[in-house]
Amino acid sequence: MSRAVAYAPGRVNLIGDHTDYTGGLVLPVAIDRGITVELDRGGRRVMLTSDAFPGAADVPLDVAEPASMEPGWARYVAGVVAALGPAEGGLGTVSSNLPSGSGLSSSAALEVAVALALGFEGDPLTLAKICQKAEEIAVGVPCGLMDQLCSASGRSGHALLIDCRAETVDEVALDPGCSVVVVPSGETRQLSGSPYAERRRQCETAQSQIGPLRDASVEDVKAIDDPTLRRRARHVVTENGRVRAFATAMRSGDLVAAGGLMIESHVSLRDDFEVSTPALDEVVRSLSTRPGVFGARLTGAGFGGCVVALTEPGALGAGWPIKASDGARLIQG
Numbered sequence: 001m002s003r004a005v006a007y008a009p010g011r012v013n014l015i016g017d018h019t020d021y022t023g024g025l026v027l028p029v030a031i032d033r034g035i036t037v038e039l040d041r042g043g044r045r046v047m048l049t050s051d052a053f054p055g056a057a058d059v060p061l062d063v064a065e066p067a068s069m070e071p072g073w074a075r076y077v078a079g080v081v082a083a084l085g086p087a088e089g090g091l092g093t094v095s096s097n098l099p100s101g102s103g104l105s106s107s108a109a110l111e112v113a114v115a116l117a118l119g120f121e122g123d124p125l126t127l128a129k130i131c132q133k134a135e136e137i138a139v140g141v142p143c144g145l146m147d148q149l150c151s152a153s154g155r156s157g158h159a160l161l162i163d164c165r166a167e168t169v170d171e172v173a174l175d176p177g178c179s180v181v182v183v184p185s186g187e188t189r190q191l192s193g194s195p196y197a198e199r200r201r202q203c204e205t206a207q208s209q210i211g212p213l214r215d216a217s218v219e220d221v222k223a224i225d226d227p228t229l230r231r232r233a234r235h236v237v238t239e240n241g242r243v244r245a246f247a248t249a250m251r252s253g254d255l256v257a258a259g260g261l262m263i264e265s266h267v268s269l270r271d272d273f274e275v276s277t278p279a280l281d282e283v284v285r286s287l288s289t290r291p292g293v294f295g296a297r298l299t300g301a302g303f304g305g306c307v308v309a310l311t312e313p314g315a316l317g318a319g320w321p322i323k324a325s326d327g328a329r330l331i332q333g
């Protein structure tokens with residue numbers, strides 16, 4: 001029996017939400033909290049207990065229906081087993097210092113850490129794609145690639161400009177004159193059962209009318225008759241532009257411009273994409289009038305979770321300043 005220890009971080013997205021699944025641009029940061037899986041490899045089952053989730057995951061390597069496993073978190077483990085097809089299972093533990101249900105990608109971190117512990121070998125993009133598939137198998141959420149790819153390829157001190165169509169990752173150094181602060185809204189959420197899949201379908205319908213949103217202009221979007229679809233598409237098209245502009249602003253140290261783009265992104269997610277909540281809006285509103293805050297927005301899928309703020313270092317008493325961190329790794333094994 002061999003012992004494996006794998007760690008995968010969560011992420012916070014600075015800008016570019018609900019753009020990844022139409023091949024758009026995103027700019028997340030791998031954070032200094034994550035999930036560790038320790039596994040004594042061997043046998044034909046994966047058996048894990050956790051300090052963060054109740055019950056035990058007990059998944060046979062030939063698992064037939066990952067989506068019906070109990071307890072709920074075992075579905076992510078089962079999704080990875082089904083998507084990866086590891087040669088052997090193992091007995092071990094999951095430990096986490098990443099809050100779940102907060103929009104900080106605890107499910108992606110769990111998937112990536114489990115895949116590494118089960119012996120995945122290869123590049124971060126392949127790892128991310130296996131784990132993206134695992135998420136869909138596990139809970140039926142047709143997520144994009146952002147969370148898993150950020151967890152797999154994070155870089156200390158940097159955000160990652162990910163082009164989800166070209167599947168490329170460019171590092172963007174975070175200006176030392178700013179802090180990235182995560183502020184919980186107090187509402188947790190789960191993507192399964194949320195309107196996430198509906199939003200994705202709406203984007204696909206918009207694309208069937210005007211072609212890839214990644215290539216569309218605000219002018220093109222006006223040709224969409226249905227007002228709801230038009231607003232969804234307008235969010236995606238303008239958000240892709242904001243990601244580009246944010247990366248340029250961060251690279252040139254223009255934190256005021258970067259913060260302004262975050263506020264615009266929040267307004268677009270609130271009004272055009274309709275994934276904000278009154279609690280998220282209130283956190284963004286109160287942060288954005290505080291001295292030393294360049295900007296703030298909901299981060300991740302929305303429907304609850306966290307706000308991300310860009311601030312002068314130490315400007316906020318509230319929230320949790322994150323350290324941009326390296327991506328997932330096998331610590332032992």
Ligand code: GLA
Binds near residue numbers: 018
């Ligand atoms: C979730 C999904 C991602 C992405 C975000 C919204 O985190 O897992 O793929 O779509 O929502 O940007």
